[in-house]
Amino acid sequence: MIKYYYPDGSHCYRALHTAHAVFRNEAGALIARAEKPDGSALYEFEITGFELVVAGERCT
Structure with missing residues (x-):
């Protein structure tokens, strides 16, 4: 599982197989x-970080 952190302070969990990429756009947003x-289809959304729940390590 991946735990995505949103800019408003909320979060969501997604299955690992649904994640396709995490990158910084031209403005520097994650x-x-x-x-x-x-x-x-695929869609993109801004996050402030993410956590691989199994590993328990937050990546920013």
Whole structure:
């Protein structure tokens, strides 16, 4: 599992196989690319960090 941290302080959990990329955009914001729950498409959203729940290590 991946725990994504959002800029507003909230978070969500996603299955590892739905994660496609984490990168910084031109403005320097941390962006995650993931698969929609129904598998129909990819979408991107801003995050402040993420945690691999199994490892328990937060990456920023």
